[in-house]
Amino acid sequence: MMKGMIVMNRQVQEAVGAVESELISFARDLVRIKSRTGREADLVARIRREMEKLAYDEVIVDKVGNIIGVIGNGPVHLLYDSHMDHVAVNDAEEWVHGPYSGDIEDGKLYGRGASDMKGSLAATVYAGHIMKKLGLAAGKTIYICCTVMEEDFDGAGLHRALVDNGLKPDYVVICEPSHLNIAVGHLGRAIYKINVKGVSAHGAAPEKGDNAVYKAAAIIGRIEELGRKYMAMPPERPSIALTKIESVSASLNAVPGSCTLYVDRRICPHETEEAVGAEITALIGDVDADWEIHDAVGQSYTGEEIVLHSYLPGWEIGHEHPLAQGCFAAYREVFGGEPRPYKWNFSTNGVASAKLGIPTIGFGAGVEKTAHMANEYCPVEDIVQACRFFALLPQKL
Ligand SMILES: [Zn+2]
Missing domain, CATH: 3.40.630.10 (Zn peptidases)
Known part of the structure; x- marks a missing residue:
């Protein structure tokens, strides 16, 4: 042998x-x-x-x-x-x-x-x-x-x-x-999109609106805090990081009516999609916002559409x-x-x-x-x- x-x-x-x-x-x-x-x-x-x-x-x-x-x-x-x-x-x-x-x-x-x-x-x-x-x-x-x-x-x-x-x-x-x-x-990875809802208003009368970016700040603080907690854990730990912020306003003279946060979450093999989703819900707390898993869309050289649903265990x-x-x-x-x-x-x-x-x-x-x-x-x-x-x-x- x-x-x-x-x-x-x-x-x-x-x-x-x-x-x-x-x-x-x-x-x-x-x-x-x-x-x-x-x-x-x-x-x-x-x-x-x-x-x-x-x-x-x-x-x-x-x-x-x-x-x-x-x-x-x-x-x-x-x-x-x-x-x-x-x-x-x-x-x-x-x-x-x-x-x-x-x-x-x-x-x-x-x-x-x-x-x-x-x-x-x-x-x-x-x-x-x-x-x-x-x-x-x-x-x-x-x-x-x-x-x-x-x-x-x-x-x-x-x-x-x-x-x-x-x-x-x-x-x-x-x-x-x-x-x-x-x-x-x-580790797995996921990209979550958190959509924060506000009310747009003229920049000269902000009291008539509800600034979506100010509202997002509370969520950002909680993401940062959770990120620090994960960083302190031993190797093969999860991680979370805010990677991009987008907001929509009619002009630079307008209060943004919406704000989107992109969050990169690294996932341990034992974590479930449900549990990570519940974590994102908890980060949102009482802020008027919802979340979705980001779908990345691209095109292959043959012209086929490629969609990546960004929850990868x-x-x-x-x-x-x-x-x-x-x-x-x-x-x-x-x-x-x-x-x-x-x-x-x-x-x-x-x-x-x-x-x-x-x-x-x-x-x-x-x-x-x-x-x-x-x-x-x-x-x-x-x-x-x-x-x-x-x-x-x-x-x-
Ligand atoms: Zn490679």
């Missing part, structure tokens, strides 16, 4: 080694192609070319523009998810290597999206190829899913990939950067779950040590798969702290090692 496992790992290592330079040049290409949220068409074309070159069994581009490469047709379905979009570059002058250069220096691939998350994406595309070549997908159907619009609509692209295409994976691996560690969950997977155990086994084999599972401190597409009740876990190439920052990079070695891990995992499930 032990001997067989070692041979298998060595085979994977050799197979990845044989395509390493192609894998890295593919990752560099991905970094060089801009793919802001909702503008991923060029990247999709490049990924399709690579999947076809690598003889994927099937390549699907769906209604919203997700591209899904399929390997195998076995009964156990495993989906690897990487989002294709990246955040903007607003600080190009701070980049030592151009943000779309794809330069490699000291073993680091530089560029916007290198860690978040084109390095991992490239690794999954090549892992699919290795699985096919070595027969590692026997008894499995593998989906290499590259999704649109994660940065502004977390979960919406993957949700559409699953629902529109009728995919029912048994397991989902979110390949966001984890620097080759296993991520077993993260947190998720976590137990260490005893077969998916976690499979990942731990693959980890030991690839890295020769014990995994140290942890939780991500950011939201991912995992909110979509977890909400659908699909066992979900995280593993990826790249350094999460460089994501969304100037001089973002991904260690080249991470991409190679992640490819080995991804290729080996199906055998452990």
